[in-house]
Amino acid sequence: MSTSLLYHGFGVVGYQYIRTDYKEGQIIFTLSRKKFSLRCPVCKSKRIIKHGSLPRWLHSLPIGRISTFIKTEIPRVECKECGIIRQADIGFADARYTYTRALGRYVLDLARHMTISDVAKHLGLSWDLVKSIQKRHLLKKYGKPNLRQLKRIAIDEIYVGKRGYLTIVLDVLSGAVVFVGNGKGSDALEPFWKKLRRYRKLQIEAAAIDMSPAYIKAIRENLKDTVIVFDHFHVIKMFNEKLSDFRRQLFNITEELLPKSVLKGTRWLLLTARERLNSEQDKQQRLEQALELNRPLATAYYMKEDLRQLWNWEGDKSAAQWHLTSWIEMAKNSGIGMLKKFAKTLERHFDGILAYFDFDSLSTGPLEGTNNKIKTMQRKAYGFRDMEFFKLKIMALHETKYALVG
Numbered sequence: 001m002s003t004s005l006l007y008h009g010f011g012v013v014g015y016q017y018i019r020t021d022y023k024e025g026q027i028i029f030t031l032s033r034k035k036f037s038l039r040c041p042v043c044k045s046k047r048i049i050k051h052g053s054l055p056r057w058l059h060s061l062p063i064g065r066i067s068t069f070i071k072t073e074i075p076r077v078e079c080k081e082c083g084i085i086r087q088a089d090i091g092f093a094d095a096r097y098t099y100t101r102a103l104g105r106y107v108l109d110l111a112r113h114m115t116i117s118d119v120a121k122h123l124g125l126s127w128d129l130v131k132s133i134q135k136r137h138l139l140k141k142y143g144k145p146n147l148r149q150l151k152r153i154a155i156d157e158i159y160v161g162k163r164g165y166l167t168i169v170l171d172v173l174s175g176a177v178v179f180v181g182n183g184k185g186s187d188a189l190e191p192f193w194k195k196l197r198r199y200r201k202l203q204i205e206a207a208a209i210d211m212s213p214a215y216i217k218a219i220r221e222n223l224k225d226t227v228i229v230f231d232h233f234h235v236i237k238m239f240n241e242k243l244s245d246f247r248r249q250l251f252n253i254t255e256e257l258l259p260k261s262v263l264k265g266t267r268w269l270l271l272t273a274r275e276r277l278n279s280e281q282d283k284q285q286r287l288e289q290a291l292e293l294n295r296p297l298a299t300a301y302y303m304k305e306d307l308r309q310l311w312n313w314e315g316d317k318s319a320a321q322w323h324l325t326s327w328i329e330m331a332k333n334s335g336i337g338m339l340k341k342f343a344k345t346l347e348r349h350f351d352g353i354l355a356y357f358d359f360d361s362l363s364t365g366p367l368e369g370t371n372n373k374i375k376t377m378q379r380k381a382y383g384f385r386d387m388e389f390f391k392l393k394i395m396a397l398h399e400t401k402y403a404l405v406g
Contacts, residue, residue, distance in 0.1 A: 011102040040079035047080040138392035154208040157184035186218040210234035230352040317357035
């Protein structure tokens with residue numbers, strides 16, 4: 001085997017080829033270190049004295065589907081310049097690991113397009129080895145994220161099964177997850193605030209959140225100059241929950257006034273955006289029938305549809321402010337308790353709702369997309385035993401190339 005093939009094929013420099021052995025479906029290349037390539041691992045001086053050597057087997061790039069190993073002797077050297085006795089640098093592998101750098105790079109390249117199990121099966125490696133290679137890389141790249149450029153963030157929690165909740169902080173401008181905290185609420189964000197305090201000149205302009213009192217309090221205490229933007233998806237979601245409860249109450253009290261069959265099965269129709277029902281005439285007719293027979297329900301439904309139009313005033317905050325003010329007044333005068341209570345909720349969060357128009361339609365929408373990817377990734381992996389690795393995988397999601405669904 002030529003030295004050029006060793007270099008171009010396996011990334012090996014400073015070694016000479018000795019022989020090739022074939023054992024139990026494996027290929028073993030035996031190499032020896034060239035004397036002129038030996039240097040002090042600390043100061044790189046050539047003025048060294050050898051003190052024996054130790055044999056090493058290093059897993060290398062496969063040839064086809066056949067596993068390949070490189071066998072060599074790693075010398076210990078004493079440096080005459082700095083007086084240190086240490087193992088010489090291998091060059092093509094890290095002294096602490098059992099695989100070559102070329103194999104590590106190849107595993108990482110494949111991991112961007114394939115799952116761990118797929119990579120392990122394709123290369124004939126153990127699942128644990130592939131995972132450890134990926135974890136070391138992720139820890140080096142994402143273990144200490146740089147928060148200097150952080151301007152706009154989104155915060156939300158995600159349920160991950162038996163492990164409970166994780167709180168996710170997303171850099172909205174880059175699409176990268178910059179923090180994953182254990183649990184939910186203000187306590188889960190404490191490590192994040194601690195990291196932010198290291199950046200004295202950091203100025204986060206806006207934070208998109210739901211109307212959780214815990215998040216509101218945490219941001220006001222730790223990011224005093226940051227504008228809170230209440231996510232419009234969560235506003236409508238909250239109203240839908242109230243509307244669903246209201247329909248249930250009506251369902252329980254209308255038996256003497258009209259058949260329950262009128263309201264039965266209408267929950268999905270009430271919560272679905274009206275434009276999505278336009279193509280399904282039978283469902284639209286059923287919804288209109290229920291609304292005609294129950295005026296309070298009709299009022300609540302049409303108020304929901306009117307509230308959804310608030311965020312269509314893009315670029316015109318004054319019109320949106322007029323829209324929201326009018327909606328609140330109509331809800332107060334509706335005579336329906338549910339609408340009156342929700343109007344008070346919107347009044348308390350008035351500025352945060354309208355802040356959406358000050359920051360290019362900032363919302364937690366991108367974070368919702370990331371949460372869906374997290375769920376899919378967890379499902380494909382049948383859960384993660386190593387929570388640290390799971391968090392690192394979440395922080396690398398914006399660079400993942402393989403298909404998460406389908």
